[in-house]
Amino acid sequence: MSGQTLYHTKIAVEEGTPPSTTPQIVVGYGIGLRPACQIVTVFGNGTVTYATGRYFGDRDADVCPVTISVPGYRRVNATLRNDAVIVLKREGGDHEGSTISLSAMRAPEDAKKAFSKGLDAATSKKWPKAQAELEKAVGIYPDYAAAWSALGEVYLHQNMSKEGRSALERAIQIDPKYLKPYTQLARLDLAEKRPEDADAITTRALEMKPTEFPAIYFYHAVANFNLRRLSIAEASARRAVELDSEHEMPRAEYLLGSVLAAKGDRAGALDHFNQYLKLAPKAPDAAEVKQRIADLSK
Numbered sequence: 001m002s003g004q005t006l007y008h009t010k011i012a013v014e015e016g017t018p019p020s021t022t023p024q025i026v027v028g029y030g031i032g033l034r035p036a037c038q039i040v041t042v043f044g045n046g047t048v049t050y051a052t053g054r055y056f057g058d059r060d061a062d063v064c065p066v067t068i069s070v071p072g073y074r075r076v077n078a079t080l081r082n083d084a085v086i087v088l089k090r091e092g093g094d095h096e097g098s099t100i101s102l103s104a105m106r107a108p109e110d111a112k113k114a115f116s117k118g119l120d121a122a123t124s125k126k127w128p129k130a131q132a133e134l135e136k137a138v139g140i141y142p143d144y145a146a147a148w149s150a151l152g153e154v155y156l157h158q159n160m161s162k163e164g165r166s167a168l169e170r171a172i173q174i175d176p177k178y179l180k181p182y183t184q185l186a187r188l189d190l191a192e193k194r195p196e197d198a199d200a201i202t203t204r205a206l207e208m209k210p211t212e213f214p215a216i217y218f219y220h221a222v223a224n225f226n227l228r229r230l231s232i233a234e235a236s237a238r239r240a241v242e243l244d245s246e247h248e249m250p251r252a253e254y255l256l257g258s259v260l261a262a263k264g265d266r267a268g269a270l271d272h273f274n275q276y277l278k279l280a281p282k283a284p285d286a287a288e289v290k291q292r293i294a295d296l297s298k
Helices: 109-123 127-140 145-157 161-174 180-191 195-206 214-226 230-243 251-262 266-279 286-297
Strands: 007-013 024-027 037-042 047-052 064-069 076-080 084-088 099-101
Touching: 024 037, 037 064, 047 076, 076 084, 109 127, 109 145, 127 145, 145 161, 145 180, 161 180, 180 195, 180 214, 195 214, 214 230, 214 251, 230 251, 251 266, 251 286, 266 286
Parallel strands: 007 084
Antiparallel strands: 007 047, 024 064, 037 047, 064 076, 084 099
């Protein structure tokens, strides 16, 4: 290990503190079925020191795919990156993704309190209260990317699309490695029928290899399906299905089936349509999907 560059990331729980117990970290595999990286040390403050990439013969020096487990929190498949923070969410929480930057950890306590109150209000769908608290948080700490992201979501729930877009773009500007607002912006672009913009923002996010964010691959696939770039759409839809190991996004199966149907792969389309209904038998469009299956089966 002499002379080897070491990288550092942090693991925290969603309350903004280190885990109360030492996280269990299982390293994924790289080329030749070798470990993709090595965990060197896990400190009590949540800091993880690791060696990756060049030490193991891979070209990318800062890619460390891991699975992190802490009792009481959702197990997460994440990619450790230098100076980032992997935030573990309580079981039953938001599944859009968990990587944030160290800037959130540096937020003053009063900003963190306002942020927490804003999230609580948003969970209860008390949008005006959530907006007030989150605006307070970013007023105290303007570099609070996570608060800007949450505020953007709250604006969108109140049909304030201009303000929502501005807040999400602000979050990315502050912290380009914070992936959640990329997902939110892509969803907004698609809702506003701007597939080129959705493709652009998700392509930018994909450059960071967001394996813990299957939704980014999903929206990239949707954008390219709408643009009739079927091969690109298929690749991203397959990746979304692959990464969604907990089947929290069954819509990815339907999307992949639609892409394959458009490409003339009837058997593949039927397989994924049936898998979608298996995962979401009470989906609002279940009857429509069953009709598609019947038509393809003729």
